[in-house]
Amino acid sequence: MNKNYQNVNNLRVSDKLLSFVNKELLKNLEISPETFWSGFDTVVHDLAPQNKKLIQLREDLQKKIDEWHIKNKGKEINIEEYKKFLKEIGYLKEEGPDFKIETKNVDEEISKIAGPQLVVPIMNARYALNAANARWVSLYDSLYGTDIIESEEGGSERYDPNRGQEVIKYVREFFDKYIPINGTSWKNIAALKIIDKELIILKDKKEYKLKDKDKFVGHRGNANKPEAVILKNNNLHFEIIINPKAFSAAHDIAGISDVIVESAVSTICDNEDSVAAVDAEDKVACYRNWLGLMKGDLKVQFEKNGKNLERKLNPDRSYISKDGKGLKLHGRSLLLVRNVGHLMTNSSIFLKDGSEVPEGIMDAFITTAAALHDLKKKRNSRTGSVYVVKPKMHGPDETAFTNLIFSKVEEVLNLPKYTCKIGVMDEERRTSANLKECIRSLKNRVFFINTGFLDRTGDEMHTSMEAGPMIKKGDMKSSKWITAYENNNVDVGLSCGFSGKAQIGKGMWAMPDKMKDMMEQKTGHLKAGANCAWVPSPTAAALHALHYHEINIFNEQKKLIDREPAKLDDLLTIPVADRPNWSVEDINKEISNSAQTLLGYVVRWVDQGVGCSKVPDINNIGLMEDRATLRISSQHIANWIHHGITTKIQVTEIMKEMAKIVDDQNKDDPLYVKMSGNYENSIAFQTACDLVFKGKEQPSGYTEPLLHLNRLKKKSNLSSKSN
Secondary structure (H helix, E strand, C coil): CCHEEEEEECEEHHHHHHHHHHHHHHHCCCCCCCHHEEEHHHHHHHHHHHHHHHHHHHHHHHHHHHHHHHCCCCCCCCCCHHHHHHCCCCCCCCCCCCCCCCCCCHHHHHHHHCCCCEEEEEEHHHHHHHHHHEEEEEEEHHHHHCCCCCCCCCCCCCHHHHHHHHHHHHHHHHHHHHHCEECCCCCCCCEEEEEECEEEECCCCEEECCHHHHEEEEEECCCCCCCEEEEEEEEECEEEEEEECCCHHCCCCEEEEEEEECCEEEEEEEECCCCCCCCCCHHHHHHHHHHHHHCCCCCCEEEEEEEEEEEECCCEEEECCCCEEEECCCCEEEHHHHHHHCCEEEEEEEECCCCEEEHHHHHHHHHHHHHHHHHHHCCCCCCCCCEEECCCHHHHHHHHHHHHHHHHHHHHHHCCCCCCEEEEEEEHHHHHHHHHHHHCCCCCCCEEEEEEEEHHHHHHHHHCCCHEECCCCHCCCCCCHHHHHHHHHHHHHHHCCCCCCCCCCCCCCCCCCHHHHHHHHHHHHHHHHHHHEEEECCCHHHHHHHHHHHHHHHHHEEEECCCCCHHHHHHHHCCCCCCCCCCCHHHHHHHHHHHHHHHHHHHHHHCCCCEEECCCCCCCCCCEEEHHHHHHHHHHHHHHHHHCCCHHHHHHHHHHHHHHHHCCCCCCCCCCCCCCCCCCHHHHHHHHHHHHHCHHHHHHCHHHHHHHHHHHHHHHHHCCCCC
């Protein structure tokens, strides 16, 4: 081991990480490697013991909660007694007086512009660049390529002119609703031009104007024959491209060839649930991509349809304002970085006692140091902020610890206090129940709170594992606690002054092929008061952006601020099944569904190091999945085994049957290794089984410890074979 590590002060640092930090990360910065490592050494040795205590506190609280449920087995839970108990053990904190967050220097994409938020695995440079560039996406392409437009040629590569006409019709009807013309419709317009700072629309040899002239903000090209016209509604832009020679404008008398929609206003570059980063090699790959984004020089070459292509970051978009001045709009999504939580350690660095470095502390230093390059140029954050999304924190003690970590990072990197802004993932039960106090501990840093149904459900089940058998997964979304959870997140955010200052977010649309359903359902997130919601692709971002033209979020939030807040009693109502009388068929169907999903994701994670992918479910519907999917599925089956709804033998048989289905679903993947017929030797299959059968013992029901252990085992096997 020593030959791959260097001694740096009291640390042993992987050669790969040390070389990256010294030669790439800190290059052209005012901070020397000596200063960085000296500061990191001091801070990590100071904070690591506190990190351990917080993880131990999680275990201690869980043990007490388990004992309480065992002691009260068979009794109906008295909510007042339950709350009293949770307060006595320190799980529930006393709520302090009302306050407002004091976060400063926040970019408009966070405070003033409501819109879709992309989440992208930072380990994949091409995906990361696509996401960063998804600020502007073709609406025509996004509609044409999805199930929103119905036509016979839907799945064909051949252009269908009828389908193309349906796309144009869809966009014109949308404009008629949200950017209306006074006295006529956008349909069959003949031309657009600019006269005296106003957009003039020609139709039937007459001139018309917009009902709201302020929705026109600029153009490109000649005012009499513009190449592009820029419109704005609810702080989001459309760019109408006028190019009569373009193939897509062949049937358009106005020569409009495309409409570009401002889409992914912000993007989370994820080091956590959507990546499989288990060692120094993986972590450096993630850090290097984030560094490239912050420096603005990330590029990737690839081949597509026989052509060699290069992807890089898009420049800003230049226009002429209605006043005849130069106008620029940001060409890229505002990039946020998600670090890992407090639980995991990583072998990239060893501390003086021989223990692995807390991975979250390492992430904090290195991702912030990378952002120093942007702070000099201010291309990503124009206000000089670094946006860090912090997941899986349990209660105010842990959010306060995050505040401490970033205070230390700022001291070492010589940054003004509160440069680092923190996004709080409200996905653990102890955080939900104490959300106001969590926010208070970060009141000068918090820029977002976001709900995560899957992780939150996983923690709900693990925390109350001994309370009884849980209801079916599909019934969770209509249960009392989940409604209270989603509403509480908005209620607390609004009462703490988030509206117009910070984001209140909602979770992912997981079905990238079901865009018609998304357009019908995802308005619910806006009506619930969220000013950003997660989408899995640039196409989904472009389409979901239309919802933010339909609904003015800040007006919605004003309506919601006076509603009766969600009740803590509802939030703490445990979703146990009351005398379940499910048939064997029902039980096996539920387990099969969870097992298939679990295996489909684990096999790619362990065997190929893919942390996020479109995994076909049992009905062959592709779902975008990350580790949160595993947590809910593994905890659910573990709970049912523990309470005798099913048995380990029965689950094992179902896992084997589902492995055959997953093998068949992946038969066209040349890198795929079958699990069926080789169950004992398949590391992926054994990992999936362990996630269930050892699920009750896993810290907070998390999947990372077992996934990391087995991915490292797989990498070691691959390495020994290649040697």
